[in-house]
Amino acid sequence: MSxxxxxxxxxxxxxxxxxxFRERTSVxxxxxxxxxxxxxxxxxxxxxxxxxxxxxxxxxxxxxFAAFSGLAHVFVEEEEGGTASALLMAASxxxxxxxxxxxxxxxxxxxxxxxxxxxxxxxGLPVPRAGQFVGVVVFGSVALASAATIVGAIVxxxxxxxxxxxxxxxxxxxxxxxxxxxxxxxxxGADADDWSWMRDVGGLVGYAAMMVAASVLVFPAIWETx
Amino acid sequence: MRLLRWTHRATTGILLALATWGAxxxxxxxxxxxxxxxxxxxxxxxxxxxIACLAYLVAAWYAVRILRSVGRGSRQQWRRADDGCNxxxxxxxxxxxxxxxxxxxxSRLQWGAFWSWDPRQTSILVIMLLxxxxxVLRSALTExxxxxxxxxxxxxxxxxxxxxxxxxxPRIVNTLHGGANQAVIGGGLDPQYRLVLYAFALPGFLxxxxxxxxxxxxxxxxxxxxxxxx
Numbered sequence: 001m002s003x004x005x006x007x008x009x010x011x012x013x014x015x016x017x018x019x020x021f022r023e024r025t026s027v028x029x030x031x032x033x034x035x036x037x038x039x040x041x042x043x044x045x046x047x048x049x050x051x052x053x054x055x056x057x058x059x060x061x062x063x064x065f066a067a068f069s070g071l072a073h074v075f076v077e078e079e080e081g082g083t084a085s086a087l088l089m090a091a092s093x094x095x096x097x098x099x100x101x102x103x104x105x106x107x108x109x110x111x112x113x114x115x116x117x118x119x120x121x122x123x124g125l126p127v128p129r130a131g132q133f134v135g136v137v138v139f140g141s142v143a144l145a146s147a148a149t150i151v152g153a154i155v156x157x158x159x160x161x162x163x164x165x166x167x168x169x170x171x172x173x174x175x176x177x178x179x180x181x182x183x184x185x186x187x188x189g190a191d192a193d194d195w196s197w198m199r200d201v202g203g204l205v206g207y208a209a210m211m212v213a214a215s216v217l218v219f220p221a222i223w224e225t226x
Numbered sequence: 227m228r229l230l231r232w233t234h235r236a237t238t239g240i241l242l243a244l245a246t247w248g249a250x251x252x253x254x255x256x257x258x259x260x261x262x263x264x265x266x267x268x269x270x271x272x273x274x275x276x277i278a279c280l281a282y283l284v285a286a287w288y289a290v291r292i293l294r295s296v297g298r299g300s301r302q303q304w305r306r307a308d309d310g311c312n313x314x315x316x317x318x319x320x321x322x323x324x325x326x327x328x329x330x331x332x333s334r335l336q337w338g339a340f341w342s343w344d345p346r347q348t349s350i351l352v353i354m355l356l357x358x359x360x361x362v363l364r365s366a367l368t369e370x371x372x373x374x375x376x377x378x379x380x381x382x383x384x385x386x387x388x389x390x391x392x393x394x395x396p397r398i399v400n401t402l403h404g405g406a407n408q409a410v411i412g413g414g415l416d417p418q419y420r421l422v423l424y425a426f427a428l429p430g431f432l433x434x435x436x437x438x439x440x441x442x443x444x445x446x447x448x449x450x451x452x453x454x455x456x
């Protein structure tokens with residue numbers, strides 16, 4: 001416990017990334033999930049003239065299910081590998097939480113880098129204000145990852161994890177999804193650009209910040225259960 | 227103590243009887259409504275919504291107490307708080323379900339659709355899902371201390387989306403409930419409705435909630451005792 005929490009966090013994140021680099025289980029499974037669901041969406045909508053109002057929610061549905069299919073993995077692998085107790089002794093709860101959060105942000109970032117361009121390719125959605133679109137997607141994903149990380153930490157300690165993760169996650173992220181959909185619609189919409197998108201991005205950043213703050217407060221209680 | 231308990235029960239009964247009489251007989255059918263008599267459901271709908279939100283606050287308060295005492299305080303302390311948190315969540319589920327049902331009936335009568343994804347409708351749906359998710363999480367955990375810790379952690383994390391639903395979302399999306407920032411919905415109500423609502427229905431429902439909480443916690447305490455005796 002001698003190290004500062006942020007050093008511990010970076011070490012834990014690096015450890016998880018090294019494991020991931022050797023095994024490539026969670027990146028490939030989450031990525032494959034996102035790509036598969038995008039292909040299903042594209043297949044189902046083939047030949048239809050898609051308006052941005054319809055296309056935008058599809059993107060967030062795919063990102064939501066991608067996040068809530070794989071982001072509990074970082075905690076589940078510690079439980080199943082029996083390494084949770086060792087980590088509990090080696091690092092502070094804050095360090096573990098922040099490290100896992102950083103890893104999940106990176107994981108969802110990789111998924112987004114593949115899934116979002118693919119989504120634009122499949123739907124042929126024009127993005128008139130690309131900067132605004134990227135900003136909304138990036139901060140929306142950050143907020144999504146912050147919610148998925150804490151719910152994943154809870155779910156990893158329970159039975160019937162797979163079904164529970166989505167069920168517990170959905171009500172927590174529903175307001176975020178609604179904000180993200182409205183904000184993304186504005187980014188691809190035709191109406192003249194004003195500064196209202198600042199409010200949208202502010203809402204997403206605020207959600208992420210509050211979720212991280214609440215998580216830091218409750219994480220020790222979750223992590224210290226055996 | 228015994229006297230207090232019976233006064234509480236009697237008052238609750240009288241207030242609820244008065245609220246029923248008020249809703250069915252005393253208030254006039256609302257003018258300007260598609261079905262003027264349909265407005266009477268407001269007297270059931272609004273207190274249910276308030277009690278559902280109150281139940282969440284009570285549960286969150288218990289959750290804070292659990293996280294402060296678990297692993298430190300005596301077993302009895304967090305066990306009681308855990309029972310309270312569970313009871314509040316169960317009652318919250320019932321009252322939010324009642325709110326959703328009465329709300330959709332009113333919405334069908336007044337706006338022609340049972341459901342229109344209005345931010346307030348979404349809020350009550352999300353709160354109902356949170357209550358349900360909390361109870362599902364509890365059922366997936368068997369060891370009492372783990373269950374108390376994890377479920378109260380979830381209850382507190384879920385406060386964040388609750389805050390967003392109440393203060394942020396109605397400013398971004400348009401709402402049917404008049405005035406996006408109007409926390410109290412009764413703003414445009416007839417004085418008669420307001421009298422029945424604030425004088426009879428709301429205190430009556432508060433009394434009912436307190437009574438049901440007591441009953442549920444007594445059942446939980448009895449269950450604990452029988453388990454410990456075995």
